[in-house]
Structure formats: structure tokens, C-alpha cells
Amino acid sequence: MGLELGGEQAGSLRKLFIRGLPKVVSLPQWILLGSAKTLQQLYIIGLENLSTLPRWFRYLVSLQTLGIIDCPKLLSLPQGMQQLAALKQVGITGCPKLGKRCMKQTxxxxxxxxxxxxxxxSNDSETSITYDE
Structure with missing residues (x-):
């Protein structure tokens, strides 16, 4: 339960796991402080009441991997996600509403x-996998 940080110093956070915090409804802005240009991997796991992702997501310019797991109330991705050019991997599972809204082309x-x-x-009824090299 809690946060796991991966980086050598506060201003160079590269990997962040946020998990098992059932009362969290939105992500804190401190994640962005000093890490907007260095954070490469973000995993959001088991935040049962998380309903939205913040607008500041678009500033995570180095983000390469995003995992969203078991966040059943999450409905949408923030505006500006399409601007994250470094983003190479996204996994969404255990988030039935968001999963349905993220299905390929539909x-x-x-x-x-x-x-x-x-x-x-993945959502309750189907799975979509895209792998482009």
C-alpha cells in the first residue's frame, strides 16, 4: 500500500508506483514537481475511487510506460495524452469503464x-492488443 519511487534524487524521479490507496480520488500535483521531464514509468494500481486523471498529465513529456490497473471508477484519460510523443506502452486492465472507452478504433x-x-x-467483455514496432 502506498508509493514506490525509483530515481536517484527527488528531481530525477524516473519510475513511480501508486497502489493500494482506496481513498484517493485524484492524483496529487506533487508528482509533477521536478519530475515532469524525468518520469518515464507510471503505474497506477488499485485506486478504487480514482475517477479522473489530472490535466497536468500532458506535461509528463518523458513518460514511456503507463499502467492503469484495478481502478474501476476511472472513466477517461486526460486531454493532451496524444501529445505524449515518448509514450510507447499503455496497459489498462481491471478498469471496465475506461477499458471499454479505450477499445481500438471504437x-x-x-x-x-x-x-x-x-x-x-481490457474490459469485462473484450481485449484489444496493439503491437507496432
């Missing part, structure tokens, strides 16, 4: 992640 959120070469999106 989901409302698909345009926000269509540029990502490696995608794994």
Missing part, C-alpha cells in the same frame, strides 16, 4: 492513445 478515448505503439486494453 472507443471514445481511442484517439488519445492511438499513437502508442504497444497497447493492452
Amino acid at each position: 472507443g471514445e478515448e481511442w484517439p488519445k492513445i492511438a499513437h502508442v505503439p504497444q497497447l493492452f486494453v
Whole structure:
């Protein structure tokens, strides 16, 4: 339960796991402080009440991997996701509402992640996997 940080110093955070925090409804802005240009991997796991991702996501310019797991109330991705040119992998599972909205070419959120070469999106009834080299 909690946060796991990966980086040599506070201003160079490269990997962040946020997991098992059932009362969290939105991500804190401190994640962005000093790490907007260095954070490469972000995993959001088991945030049962997380309903939105913040707008500041678009400033995570070095983000390469995003994993969203078991966040059942999460409905959408933030605007600006399509601007994250470094983003190479996105995995969404255990988030039935978001998963449905992110399905390849048919989901409302698909345009926000269509540029990502490696995608794994699962909802209650179907799975979509995209792997472009």
C-alpha cells in the first residue's frame, strides 16, 4: 500500500508506483514537481475511487510506460495524452469503464492513445492488443 519511487534524487524521479490507496480520488500535483521531464514509468494500481486523471498529465513529456490497473471508477484519460510523443506502452486492465472507452478504433478515448505503439486494453467483455514496432 502506498508509493514506490525509483530515481536517484527527488528531481530525477524516473519510475513511480501508486497502489493500494482506496481513498484517493485524484492524483496529487506533487508528482509533477521536478519530475515532469524525468518520469518515464507510471503505474497506477488499485485506486478504487480514482475517477479522473489530472490535466497536468500532458506535461509528463518523458513518460514511456503507463499502467492503469484495478481502478474501476476511472472513466477517461486526460486531454493532451496524444501529445505524449515518448509514450510507447499503455496497459489498462481491471478498469471496465475506461477499458471499454479505450477499445481500438471504437472507443471514445481511442484517439488519445492511438499513437502508442504497444497497447493492452481490457474490459469485462473484450481485449484489444496493439503491437507496432
